[in-house]
Amino acid sequence: MLEIRPSHFRVNETADAKNKVAISTYHAPTFDLGVASQELTAQSNRFIALQSNVCIAHYTRGEDEPPGLFFTRYLTDDHWVGDYRQTPSRSASLLAEEGRFHGVLDGPRAIGVYAARPAGQSEFGVDGWHRCSSAKAALIWDRIDQIDEIHVNEQRVDTLPFDVPRDGTVVVATGNVLFAVRPLTVEDLGIDAPIRLIEHHGNLVFEMYNYQGPEKTFWEQALPGSFFQGLPQCGFYLEMADREEHPDPYTFCARVASGKITDKCDARFTYSEGDERIWKVAYSRDELEVGMEVDLMKWKLKRRWNDREKDSFPMLQSPFARSTRTGFVEIGPAALDCGKQAAWLFAARKKRYWVAGYHGTSPKPLRLELPDGEVKIKAFAAGTIIWDDGKVSIEAAHVKGKPQIKGGELISLVTG
Structure with a gap:
C-alpha cells in the first residue's frame, strides 16, 4: 500500500497528550530520524523501561553494506554494553538508558536534553543516594570503521580522542549521510568535565559529561532538599542531511554553524515547592525554528514548537x-x-x-x-x-x- 510515497515525509504520534508524550519521525531516501518527547515511562520495570530509544537514526551505506545506526544514551560510571543485565537469566547485550529526556523534531533537525533518573528508579543516578564517578550524554555511531570523515568546526579530525569546544560544531560523514551536532549547555558538576569524541568498542561516541571525577554522591542534587537548585543542564542540537545535498562536510558544517542557538535559563534559587526554573533552547536558520522549554526543578516539558506547529500533540499525523x-x-x-x-x-x-x-x-x-x-x-x-x-x-x-x-x-x- 505504501509503495508510492513522498520522498520526504513526517509522522507524528501522541501516546499521552495530558503528559505530552509523543513520537516524531522524519523519513528521507537515505535516512530515518526519530525523536521522542521523553523517555519511556509507561512500563515501570527493569525489563522494558531502560531499553527505550529517545533519539535514533537509521541510514543507508553502500549497496553491499548494512544500514548504519545512530542513537543516544545518558550513562553513569561510563557504563557500556554488558555492564547491565535485567536478570541473571537474560542477555547482557543491553545498553541501558540511564537518563531522563525531552526532545523535539522538525524534519531533519532535532533538539534533545538529558538529565539523570530520579533517586529510587534504578540502581544508578546523580543524586544524594547513589555514588558515581561519571555522568554523561553519549551520542553513538555504530562501526567506526564505516565513518568516512569527522570534522570539528574547520578542522578535520584524524586522531581520537578529540576535545570538542563547547561552542563547536561536529560533523560526521558516514555512508550516504551527514550528521551535525552542536552542544547546548552542559553543566559541569565537578572540574573540567570533558566534551569529546572517542572510539569505544569499535563505535564512535560523542561524550558530553556533566561529571567525571572521584566517586561521590551529589548532595546538591537531593530532591527534595535544602540545597537543590535544579537538575544539571545537558543538551544538543542535531541535524542530518543527504551527502548529495552538500559538496563536502565543510560546507554542511558551516551551514549548521551559521544557525542561531537560543540557550537561556532562569537564575538559580534554593528549592521552593511549586517554583519553576525554565531552560529555553532553540535553533533557527533559513527562517525556520525548532525549540522547547523544560522546567529544571521537576524535569517537566513545558512547551515545544517549530514553525509548523505550536505545542501540537496530534493523535496521529502523516501523509x-x-x-x-x-x-x-x-x-x-x-x-x-x-x-x-x-x-x-x-x-x-x-x-x-x-x-x-x-x-x-x-x-x-x-x-x-x-x-x-x-x-x-x-x-x-x-x-x-x-x-x-x-x-x-x-x-x-x-x-x-x-x-x-x-x-x-x-x-x-x-x-x-
Missing part, C-alpha cells in the same frame, strides 16, 4: 494516516465525519484504497467522502470501512440502517 477525537478527519480530498471520539483515516490515493476507523462505542451518524464516491451510515459504532477501488467492506459493532453508497458497491457487511 498516509491521521487520527483525531474532534469528529472530523481529513487527508487531502478524503474526509471522515463522525462522532467526537477516536477516529482515523488511512489513504493510499494512487491505489484508490481508503480505510476509515471509528472507535466510539455509542452509535453516531457517519459520512465518508472520497474522490470516487461516498459512504453514509445513519448510526455507526466501533468499526472500520474499507474502500478498495469502489468495493466497500464494513465491519462494526453496530450499524443502523442500510449504508448509502455512491460511486461504489457494498461487498461485505459484518455487524454485532
Whole structure:
C-alpha cells in the first residue's frame, strides 16, 4: 500500500497528550530520524523501561553494506554494553538508558536534553543516594570503521580522542549521510568535565559529561532538599542531511554553524515547592525554528514548537494516516465525519484504497467522502470501512440502517 510515497515525509504520534508524550519521525531516501518527547515511562520495570530509544537514526551505506545506526544514551560510571543485565537469566547485550529526556523534531533537525533518573528508579543516578564517578550524554555511531570523515568546526579530525569546544560544531560523514551536532549547555558538576569524541568498542561516541571525577554522591542534587537548585543542564542540537545535498562536510558544517542557538535559563534559587526554573533552547536558520522549554526543578516539558506547529500533540499525523477525537478527519480530498471520539483515516490515493476507523462505542451518524464516491451510515459504532477501488467492506459493532453508497458497491457487511 505504501509503495508510492513522498520522498520526504513526517509522522507524528501522541501516546499521552495530558503528559505530552509523543513520537516524531522524519523519513528521507537515505535516512530515518526519530525523536521522542521523553523517555519511556509507561512500563515501570527493569525489563522494558531502560531499553527505550529517545533519539535514533537509521541510514543507508553502500549497496553491499548494512544500514548504519545512530542513537543516544545518558550513562553513569561510563557504563557500556554488558555492564547491565535485567536478570541473571537474560542477555547482557543491553545498553541501558540511564537518563531522563525531552526532545523535539522538525524534519531533519532535532533538539534533545538529558538529565539523570530520579533517586529510587534504578540502581544508578546523580543524586544524594547513589555514588558515581561519571555522568554523561553519549551520542553513538555504530562501526567506526564505516565513518568516512569527522570534522570539528574547520578542522578535520584524524586522531581520537578529540576535545570538542563547547561552542563547536561536529560533523560526521558516514555512508550516504551527514550528521551535525552542536552542544547546548552542559553543566559541569565537578572540574573540567570533558566534551569529546572517542572510539569505544569499535563505535564512535560523542561524550558530553556533566561529571567525571572521584566517586561521590551529589548532595546538591537531593530532591527534595535544602540545597537543590535544579537538575544539571545537558543538551544538543542535531541535524542530518543527504551527502548529495552538500559538496563536502565543510560546507554542511558551516551551514549548521551559521544557525542561531537560543540557550537561556532562569537564575538559580534554593528549592521552593511549586517554583519553576525554565531552560529555553532553540535553533533557527533559513527562517525556520525548532525549540522547547523544560522546567529544571521537576524535569517537566513545558512547551515545544517549530514553525509548523505550536505545542501540537496530534493523535496521529502523516501523509498516509491521521487520527483525531474532534469528529472530523481529513487527508487531502478524503474526509471522515463522525462522532467526537477516536477516529482515523488511512489513504493510499494512487491505489484508490481508503480505510476509515471509528472507535466510539455509542452509535453516531457517519459520512465518508472520497474522490470516487461516498459512504453514509445513519448510526455507526466501533468499526472500520474499507474502500478498495469502489468495493466497500464494513465491519462494526453496530450499524443502523442500510449504508448509502455512491460511486461504489457494498461487498461485505459484518455487524454485532
